[in-house]
Amino acid sequence: MASALGFATAVRARPVAAQKRATAPKARSARVVTQAKRDGPVIIGLAADSGCGKSTFMRRMTSLFGGKATPPEGGNPDSNTLISDTTTVLCLDDYHLNDRQGRKDSGLTALNLKEQNFDLMYEQVKALKEGKSVDKPIYNHVTGVFDPAEKIESPEVLILEGLHPFADTRVRDMFDFKIYLDISDEVKFAWKIQRDMAERGHSLESIKASIEARKPDFDAFVDPQKEFSDVIIQVLPTQLIPDDNEGKILRVRMIMKEGLENFDAPFLFDEGSTISWIPCGRKLTCSYPGIKFFYGPDTFYGKEVTVLEMDGQFDKLEELIYVESHLSNTSTKFYGEITQQMLKYQNGPGSNNGTGFFQTIVGLKVREVYERIAEKEVVVK
């Protein structure tokens, strides 16, 4: 089949009846086939607060390009970088201006824009975009100081994740696609309690205090970047349970800007309609409080957007294929690719709810953005 790029794809169109069959897909892997050359990497940005699932999101995204993303071979074991055959993920914490002691002296948090070295970040991202390699600093989260720099080669796909990818206009303008992971205060609080109380032995009071201490700077310096993002994954408490404050069942909204280049918004049933769908029944097992989808138009920071929403969680992940078969424009390369990816990461946080589901779809869209811009094709075997 000829693709929109005019290249042969390894994937053939399947009959509609086959697409609706509710069976789990076989595992496959991906590799990149070079069809033409575009100089410099495709640059993707992910903005989020720390501890909000960026690592899991990155694993989901990079695996769609094939190969395993690992820290630089033979390098610093505390490196924040992840490299695969096609992708390089840089953590923007490496561009902190001061180390931990320096921030104690300045009295500012790492969230404050004054604590980020945007000049160096701009120079190095620009160099990578021009196909050059850079010696990037490493901020060591274990020791709180900077380690000797690591060499980063210009990759096919450069992913920049961290607190401030879109805060500096010079850097912001270099992105091909911008994502914001927006975890509401209630959910952030619930996750932090789960992790820091259960796994790290922190007290409820100290967790509350650390969240409260970060909040003003988060609101002032991180949150405003939503406005400049192409896709926002918003994570909220469920609306299926009145006054729920446990944060276990989530309502997740994928907010997609209209009119984006290289991005066609996924839709449920009928593009442009407003649809509310409860898929629970014969083909999807749901325990209390069930699952509810919504699809429709909205506005965000005064701009037109399309929203795809899921509230609730899946009981049996393999049955997700039923939901997947009712979605279009998901940029999958074969029937059931979303379900296959969700099964692959079923032990990661968010695998049974909209966070994992929409992160997977955004990963597929990023892969398509890359294919369109770079005029290369990721072939799924």
Ligand SMILES: Nc1ncnc2c1ncn2[C@@H]1O[C@H](COP(=O)(O)OP(=O)(O)OP(=O)(O)O)[C@@H](O)[C@H]1O
């Ligand atoms: N989708 C999710 N559902 C439930 N919990 C989640 C989800 N994503 C993240 N968490 C919680 O947040 C914790 C941090 O996740 P992860 O390490 O992926 O985040 P991060 O943003 O990479 O963190 P950091 O910035 O600290 O490196 C997980 O251990 C889990 O408790």
Ligand SMILES: O=C(CO)[C@H](O)[C@H](O)COP(=O)(O)O
């Ligand atoms: O927000 C953060 C990361 O996104 C951290 O607070 C920041 O990087 C400082 O790290 P550390 O607490 O290890 O000194």
